Amino acid sequence: DVKVTQSSRYLVKRTGEKVFLECVQDMDHENMFWYRQDPGLGLRLIYFSYDVKMKEKGDIPEGYSVSREKKERFSLILESASTNQTSMYLCASSSSLGPTQYFGPGTRLTVT
Amino acid sequence: QQPVQSPQAVILREGEDAVINCSSSKALYSVHWYRQKHGEAPVFLMILLKGGEQKGHEKISASFNEKKQQSSLYLTASQLSYSGTYFCGSYGGATNKLIFGTGTLLAVQP
Numbered sequence: 022d023v024k025v026t027q028s029s030r031y032l033v034k035r036t037g038e039k040v041f042l043e044c045v046q047d048m049d050h051e052n053m054f055w056y057r058q059d060p061g062l063g064l065r066l067i068y069f070s071y072d073v074k075m076k077e078k079g080d081i082p083e084g085y086s087v088s089r090e091k092k093e094r095f096s097l098i099l100e101s102a103s104t105n106q107t108s109m110y111l112c113a114s115s116s117s118l119g120p121t122q123y124f125g126p127g128t129r130l131t132v133t
Numbered sequence: 134q135q136p137v138q139s140p141q142a143v144i145l146r147e148g149e150d151a152v153i154n155c156s157s158s159k160a161l162y163s164v165h166w167y168r169q170k171h172g173e174a175p176v177f178l179m180i181l182l183k184g185g186e187q188k189g190h191e192k193i194s195a196s197f198n199e200k201k202q203q204s205s206l207y208l209t210a211s212q213l214s215y216s217g218t219y220f221c222g223s224y225g226g227a228t229n230k231l232i233f234g235t236g237t238l239l240a241v242q243p
Contacts, residue, residue: 025174052229063135064175064220064233071229079230080135111174120224120231121165124174 025125033131040099044112051117053095058109102132134158136234144240145211153206153237155221164204165222216241
């Protein structure tokens, strides 16, 4: 079974802090994604990566950056957390052979 | 452009049927359906390819009309285990990414 893990299920940070969200997949997938999930807005793509050290902006990249130094690991960085970044963050991965994605359990981030 | 799903939320009794719709403003190569149970990760249900074929998973089936750029998910004789949020994902064929819809919250009550 594909396994995608995220470093924390729940996280509480203060405004202005730098926040790191980590995602690891064990299926040797080329593609990795970061989404945020908000009620009524569904899943919105923040960034994705199709190879090590490669990244592309999604639909809502403002206020976020990413890092992919190893194939299995994709990090989402909030340089200076703000209250409007309080949300559920989901990581996913997929093979280059097809678009089906496998998701991690999510990190619920609260910024106070 | 994010696909729009309707309804936003639906409440059912066990055994009732429901339909969830997904409409895209862009041409689609395929449509993917996912279900996210409360507190869990979204899980892939099925993929619909061009050709209008129907797919099935348990008593859940779906159709895809590429001309109308729409897909519908049919839940027949719903069970408590069907509760969750359903997402459609549109795939345009040109990139590796899916564009997910706005989501539909389904609650099945005893």
